[in-house]
Amino acid sequence: MSAQTASAPAKGDPRLALLAEAKSGRGSSLARETLRRLRRDRAALVCALFLGALGLASLFAPFVPLASPQVMHLADAPRPPALGSSGDPRWAHRVSLRFRLLEAPRSREFLVRTEQTLVALVRGLTGETARVFRSGAREETEALELALLYRAALDPARGADLEARLRSELASQTQDGKLHLRGGGDAGVELASVSAQDGYGALSRFDRWLVAKRHAVFGFYQLGPWLGSDAKGRDLLARLVFGSRVSLLVALCGGLVSVLVGVSYGAVAGYFGGRTDERMMRLIDVLYSIPFLFVVIFVITLLGEYRAELAELGIGRMTAFFVVLGLVTWLTMARVVRGQVLSLRNQEFVLAARALGASHTRVLLSHILPHLSGLVAVYLTLTLPAVMLYEAFLSFLGLGVEPPDVSWGLLAADAMDALNPLATAWWLVLGPALFLGSTLLALNVLGDGLRDALDPRLGGR
Amino acid sequence: MMRFLLRRALWFVITVWAVVTLSFALMRGVRGGPFSSERALHPAVEQALAERYHLDWPIWKQYLAYVGPLNLGAHGARVLGGDGSAPFGGVLALDFGPSFRYRDFSVGDVLSQALPISATLGALALAWALVVGLAVGIVSAVKRGSALDLVVRVVATLGIALPSFVVAGLMILLFCFALRWLPPAGWGDLRHLVLPACVLGAPFAATIARLTRAGMLEVLSQDYIRTARAKGLSARTVLLRHALRAGVLPVVSYLGPATAGILTGSLVVEKIFAIPGVGTHFVNSALNRDYTLAMGVTLCYTVLVYALNTLVDVVYTLLDPRIELAEAT
Numbered sequence: 001m002s003a004q005t006a007s008a009p010a011k012g013d014p015r016l017a018l019l020a021e022a023k024s025g026r027g028s029s030l031a032r033e034t035l036r037r038l039r040r041d042r043a044a045l046v047c048a049l050f051l052g053a054l055g056l057a058s059l060f061a062p063f064v065p066l067a068s069p070q071v072m073h074l075a076d077a078p079r080p081p082a083l084g085s086s087g088d089p090r091w092a093h094r095v096s097l098r099f100r101l102l103e104a105p106r107s108r109e110f111l112v113r114t115e116q117t118l119v120a121l122v123r124g125l126t127g128e129t130a131r132v133f134r135s136g137a138r139e140e141t142e143a144l145e146l147a148l149l150y151r152a153a154l155d156p157a158r159g160a161d162l163e164a165r166l167r168s169e170l171a172s173q174t175q176d177g178k179l180h181l182r183g184g185g186d187a188g189v190e191l192a193s194v195s196a197q198d199g200y201g202a203l204s205r206f207d208r209w210l211v212a213k214r215h216a217v218f219g220f221y222q223l224g225p226w227l228g229s230d231a232k233g234r235d236l237l238a239r240l241v242f243g244s245r246v247s248l249l250v251a252l253c254g255g256l257v258s259v260l261v262g263v264s265y266g267a268v269a270g271y272f273g274g275r276t277d278e279r280m281m282r283l284i285d286v287l288y289s290i291p292f293l294f295v296v297i298f299v300i301t302l303l304g305e306y307r308a309e310l311a312e313l314g315i316g317r318m319t320a321f322f323v324v325l326g327l328v329t330w331l332t333m334a335r336v337v338r339g340q341v342l343s344l345r346n347q348e349f350v351l352a353a354r355a356l357g358a359s360h361t362r363v364l365l366s367h368i369l370p371h372l373s374g375l376v377a378v379y380l381t382l383t384l385p386a387v388m389l390y391e392a393f394l395s396f397l398g399l400g401v402e403p404p405d406v407s408w409g410l411l412a413a414d415a416m417d418a419l420n421p422l423a424t425a426w427w428l429v430l431g432p433a434l435f436l437g438s439t440l441l442a443l444n445v446l447g448d449g450l451r452d453a454l455d456p457r458l459g460g461r
Numbered sequence: 462m463m464r465f466l467l468r469r470a471l472w473f474v475i476t477v478w479a480v481v482t483l484s485f486a487l488m489r490g491v492r493g494g495p496f497s498s499e500r501a502l503h504p505a506v507e508q509a510l511a512e513r514y515h516l517d518w519p520i521w522k523q524y525l526a527y528v529g530p531l532n533l534g535a536h537g538a539r540v541l542g543g544d545g546s547a548p549f550g551g552v553l554a555l556d557f558g559p560s561f562r563y564r565d566f567s568v569g570d571v572l573s574q575a576l577p578i579s580a581t582l583g584a585l586a587l588a589w590a591l592v593v594g595l596a597v598g599i600v601s602a603v604k605r606g607s608a609l610d611l612v613v614r615v616v617a618t619l620g621i622a623l624p625s626f627v628v629a630g631l632m633i634l635l636f637c638f639a640l641r642w643l644p645p646a647g648w649g650d651l652r653h654l655v656l657p658a659c660v661l662g663a664p665f666a667a668t669i670a671r672l673t674r675a676g677m678l679e680v681l682s683q684d685y686i687r688t689a690r691a692k693g694l695s696a697r698t699v700l701l702r703h704a705l706r707a708g709v710l711p712v713v714s715y716l717g718p719a720t721a722g723i724l725t726g727s728l729v730v731e732k733i734f735a736i737p738g739v740g741t742h743f744v745n746s747a748l749n750r751d752y753t754l755a756m757g758v759t760l761c762y763t764v765l766v767y768a769l770n771t772l773v774d775v776v777y778t779l780l781d782p783r784i785e786l787a788e789a790t
Contacts, residue, residue, distance in 0.1 A: 286476050291766055293725040294759040297747045301755070389624050393729055396626050397744050412626050416733060419630070424638045429630035433623070441622040 034374060037453035044449025047442035054439060058244040062210035065218040066238035067225065068093060068199025070404065073233035078418065078425045081228040081236075093199040093211070095154045097122065097130070097146040097166065102177070102188030104140055111141055113181045114189065120182065121173070122146055125165055126154065131220055143192065149215045152208075155196040163194040201404055228427040231418040236411075236431045243406040244435065247388060250322060250407070254387035255380050257326020262333025263369075263376060269334070270341030271364055281338065284331055292328040293393065299324055300399055321400065325387050333379050340375055344368050374454045381447035385440045392436060408436045462775075469771050473764075478528075480763055484756045485527050557757035560746075568757035571742055576761075579731070579738035583723045585654060586662035590719070594666040595709065598673025602708075603700065605678065613670060620667030625726050629660045629733045657734045661726050665719045669712050677708040706780060713777050717770040724762050 038044055057064060073079075099118060105111040115132045122130045128148050136142030154160050170191055173179055178186035200211065227236040269280035303310065303320050310320060344350065345368065353363050394400030395409030396416075403410070415428035518526070557568035601613040620628075636643045636656060643656050680686065681704055689699045731740035739758055746754035 282472070286472060288770075290476075290480075291721050291724055291759070291762045293728060294743065294755075294762055297743070298755055298759055301747045301750060305750075385622065392624055392626075396729060397732060397747075399744075399747060409626075412624075412630065415630060416626065419633060419638075424634065426634050426638075429627075429634055433627040433631060437619075437623045437627055440624070441619065444618065444622045 031374065034450070034453045038449055041449040041453065044446050044453075047446040047449070050438065050442050051446065054244060055248065057241055058248050060210060061241050061245060062200060062203065062207045063214045063217075064241060065214060065222045066241060067222055067235035069234060069238040069242045069406065070201050071197065071199045071234065073229065076233065078231050078428065079225055079229040079233065080425075081427050082225055093150045093197065095148045095150055095162070095194070095196040097148070097162075097194050098192040099144045099146070100190045100192045101142055101144065102190060104142075105187065110181075110185065110187070113183055113185065114179075114187050115144060117179065117182045118144065118146060118189070121169060122148070122166070125162070125169060147220075149220070150196060150198055150211075155198065156194055157196060160196075163191070166194065167191055227431045228425070230411075230414060230428055231425070236428065239406050239411060240408070240431055240435050243408050243411055244439075246318075246401055246405055246407040247391060247409070247436075247439075250318070250325065250391040250401075251384045251388040253322035254325035254329065254391070255384045257323055258330040258333055258383050258387070259376055259380055261327065262330035262379075263337050263372065265330065266334035266337030267341050267364055267368065267372070270338035271345050271360070271368065273342065273345070277338070277342075281335075284334060288331055293390070296324055296328055296390065296394070297397075297399055300394070317402070318405075321391070321394075325390050329383050329386050329390070333376070333383065336375060336379055337372055340372060341368055344371055378447060378451045378454055381443055381450055385443040385447075388436075388440060388443075408432050412436065462778075466771070466775075469774075473767050473771075476767065477760070477764065480760055481528055482524075484760070485524055557760070558753045560751055560754045568754050571754060572739065572757060572761060575737060575739040575742050578736060579724075579727055579740060582654065582657055582661065582731070582736065582738060583720075583727060585658040586723055586727075587665070587719065588662075589658060590662035590665035590669055590723075591712075593662075594669025595673050595712065597666075598670040598712075599677055599700070599705070599708075601670065602674045602677035602681065613674070617667040617670050620663050621671070623664075624729075625660050625664065626729050626733060628663055629656075629730065632656055632660060633733075653734070653736075657730050657736060660733075661723060661730045664726070665722060668715065668719070672711040672715055673709060676711045677704060680704045680708040683707075710777070710781055713773060713780060716776075717766075717773040720769045720773075721766045724766065 038048075101114070105114060111134075119130050119132065122128070126148060130146035130148050133145040133147060134141045134143075135145065148154060152158050154162055156163060170179065170189070174189075175186070177188055179189045180186050200207070203211065223237065225235055225237070227240065229235050230239065265280065269277045300321070303317075303324075307317065310316070350363055350367060353367050358367070391400055391407065392409030392412065395407050396413045398413065401407040401410050412429075412432040415425070415432060418425050418428050557572070560566045560568050560571055597613055597617075601610045604610055633656070643652055686699060686704055689703045690696075694703075727738060728740040728744055730736070731738045732744055735741075739761075743755060743758040745751070746758070
């Protein structure tokens with residue numbers, strides 16, 4: 001636009017139009033071009049969105065109003081899937097105060113009044129409105145359970161003195177063994193037990209915060225058993241979502257290790273070339289011929305012997321797991337990177353950098369490495385499913401993730417154990433298959449799409 | 462050709478030596494390993510171990526005895542002062558020592574029982590992967606762009622993405638419990654083999670179909686195919702005699718990794734279908750910390766994969782005269 005106001009060339013000069021076009025056109029980087037092409041690949045786009053959603057669900061799993069992934073309901077396990085929701089009276093993440101009614105309530109209204117009195121009493125102590133569940137035969141309530149949302153401050157196991165305070169409060173309103181009811185009358189009520197159930201197990205501080213947010217937003221609401229429950233009566237959907245944390249984390253960290261090792265190895269081999277390159281690549285050829293799952297299993301078994309020492313160094317079983325899986329999946333990455341670096345190192349900008357006095361390290365890190373990012377992104381998306389598959393394989397064989405942690409491989413293994421011709425719990429097989437299959441599929445399709453977008457000449461293969 | 466094979470052999474020896482040495486170091490060094498005193502072993506096993514590994518010898522001599530192929534003990538070769546009744550021993554003589562858990566069994570015994578089972582399963586899986594993969598790939602390439610082609614591509618992508626235990630679970634549900642055609646597990650007659658071989662071969666069939674399709678598509682657009690057609694050859698001859706030979710080259714080079722993959726995959730498949738093959742023994746040995754057995758299996762499979770890879774490379778040059786072996790190492 002500013003070109004048109006410039007004075008020198010006359011109007012109608014074709015060069016002017018050219019100049020204007022050049023000014024208005026934005027430069028297009030490789031990354032932007034790739035993204036533009038990727039956006040046209042609808043399958044890859046859908047997969048990317050799916051993976052994004054899965055990642056979010058997994059990161060914010062404690063916020064999602066799922067049933068507890070740990071609390072068991074052995075009575076009716078395994079339960080088939082049922083659509084439905086909310087208000088499951090067996091809500092797991094709670095503090096429950098059980099009261100026994102010493103005599104059957106005289107009327108329904110009388111029972112309600114008893115409940116209201118108790119709720120008010122509990123509210124006075126904790127500041128929260130409890131939810132009441134009746135137990136006993138119909139019309140003959142024998143006990144009441146007042147449920148509060150779980151808070152560490154109320155958990156007797158964490159040193160809360162709720163029970164003692166409740167007893168003394170109850171005693172102060174009781175005369176001759178009868179509790180004064182609001183709105184008149186009295187009833188024989190006795191505190192039976194105070195128990196807390198933390199349905200999540202060990203959580204980090206961030207996750208605890210998410211749980212608090214979940215309570216603030218959803219209260220007692222929770223999703224029903226959409227995917228059924230497993231052989232021990234634990235909600236399968238919840239286990240799958242919480243399992244995705246482990247599965248995705250292993251994949252990401254393993255992929256990262258694989259990128260670190262593969263890129264540095266490949267870059268060094270390609271950059272220095274000649275004899276160094278030949279030797280390094282020969283080593284890769286040799287490593288390629290080793291059946292890796294066997295080696296991984298062997299190494300993980302060995303690491304098991306040193307668990308205590310590793311734990312002292314701050315290396316948990318999971319960390320060791322990431323590293324080992326990363327270490328066996330870097331070969332392809334190294335080969336591809338080496339090929340690319342081999343062609344990059346003879347380009348003029350490398351020569352220019354060298355002539356200006358840049359060291360080899362500097363050339364590699366700040367001139368060659370940025371050119372590899374696209375390629376690495378493509379192979380990372382293809383390495384992730386490989387690592388995930390390894391993790392699932394190992395967990396499936398009982399050598400990977402250990403309970404109480406869950407991962408998709410572990411869930412698939414549980415399903416196989418539960419498989420028998422008498423009572424076919426088909427949903428147990430289907431659930432992990434759905435999650436694992438769709439994630440791996442999405443990663444593969446996205447990787448292929450990314451590769452095509454980055455190098456359109458390869459398209460359609 | 463000779464030079465290539467020799468060079469391969471040299472690298473092979475180096476690989477095996479490295480693995481064996483590493484295994485020796487691990488077995489000697491690792492706590493909870495074979496020689497640590499904290500483990501409560503059965504006295505018979507302990508005695509067999511002490512005898513087999515000559516724990517009273519200096520370490521270099523132990524290492525030599527472990528690697529082999531000569532037996533350095535009392536029954537060893539005459540040259541080394543033995544009585545010559547058992548001249549060979551050690552890993553290089555395929556003697557992997559006694560198993561830790563299976564009393565009265567050496568690793569060799571376990572392997573010789575389990576290997577034929579795994580080999581049958583693996584060969585069957587590879588055969589079906591090849592037959593189905595090639596056929597589907599060729600058809601899909603010829604009918605490019607059709608609905609059939611699309612279906613093949615989607616199924617192939619699924620087959621590659623889904624892990625074998627997921628496929629196995631779905632297939633067991635379908636064929637064993639819903640339709641009741643096949644037994645869900647066990648080992649015995651041919652019916653026991655169908656499902657495991659299918660599951661084991663599925664991802665490889667998918668990959669082979671993909672590779673064949675891509676290879677054929679590229680070849681079919683070449684000039685010499687047009688020439689062959691112009692000469693008036695039938696579509697079948699052009700396809701099978703002219704196009705296929707070049708079109709399957711990617712598949713041939715994939716056979717090496719495929720074999721390794723099938724060996725690896727059999728770990729899971731054997732466990733699912735309760736097949737007493739090498740994979741089952743290996744997983745059990747890892748869970749039981751039966752190091753000698755685990756090591757024996759790893760070494761055995763390394764050798765197998767290496768040999769098969771070499772074979773594949775040789776076949777590759779026979780099929781494609783443009784490739785020279787010396788460069789293809």
